[in-house]
Amino acid sequence: MFIDYTYYYFKNVIPKHICDQIIKYAFSLNKPTPGLIGEPHKPKKLVRKKRLKEIKKVRDSDVIFLDVPWMSKEFLPFAYEANAKANWNFDILRFEKPQFTIYNKNQHYNWHQDNNLKDNEMKYAKGFIRKLSMSIVLSEPEDYKGGDLQFDTRNSIPQKPGEKSKVITAKEALGKGTVIVFPSFVWHRVTPVLKGTRYSLVVWFTGPPFK
Numbered sequence: 001m002f003i004d005y006t007y008y009y010f011k012n013v014i015p016k017h018i019c020d021q022i023i024k025y026a027f028s029l030n031k032p033t034p035g036l037i038g039e040p041h042k043p044k045k046l047v048r049k050k051r052l053k054e055i056k057k058v059r060d061s062d063v064i065f066l067d068v069p070w071m072s073k074e075f076l077p078f079a080y081e082a083n084a085k086a087n088w089n090f091d092i093l094r095f096e097k098p099q100f101t102i103y104n105k106n107q108h109y110n111w112h113q114d115n116n117l118k119d120n121e122m123k124y125a126k127g128f129i130r131k132l133s134m135s136i137v138l139s140e141p142e143d144y145k146g147g148d149l150q151f152d153t154r155n156s157i158p159q160k161p162g163e164k165s166k167v168i169t170a171k172e173a174l175g176k177g178t179v180i181v182f183p184s185f186v187w188h189r190v191t192p193v194l195k196g197t198r199y200s201l202v203v204w205f206t207g208p209p210f211k
Helices: 016-029 049-058 069-085 119-124
Strands: 008-010 062-065 099-103 108-112 129-137 144-146 149-152 167-169 179-183 187-190 193-196 198-207
Touching (some): 008 069, 016 062, 016 099, 049 108, 069 179, 069 198
Antiparallel strands (some): 062 099, 099 198, 129 179, 129 198, 144 193, 149 167, 149 187
16 A cells, blocks of 8 residues: 555644653553563563563563543544545544553664554454554653664555665654654564663554455
């Protein structure tokens, strides 16, 4: 599927005190657990050590899932606005539990897609697929180095014969309270954090499979 926009962003739209409130609430709720791949919301204790070691080669971050109704009014309007203004116009019906994500020094998430669902995940999603992904920046740019959110244009922007896909770093989308929205099938990654800690809130918006 070819698209005009790899991602769409709204700079500094979530108030800083709301960002701080999300961080504080997340840490008061639970201890962070390692982010998993292919085991949505599955407790760490149920994942074998060998599997965790394999996952860390691709994804090394810590997460806390949140289920707080008041948060949705802060980010939901931007999902619909991006969907319209970027001309994606996906059929969006619901969203999954927001994921508070922590990247400390050397942590990262290699190239991946958010809607590359396996059978067990499709069952979890009740037949829906992820169509839009949202990343909300909760940290100040000076709080960390590295940890860049990057996009790869493969399978999203038409390539000329022999042209390689391009890596796009969303540098202009930095800033506490910035909301970044992109189709969940777009390849993306978070580069290793070199210094400090990077906090973000990730939300996936789902709907019926593409026709």
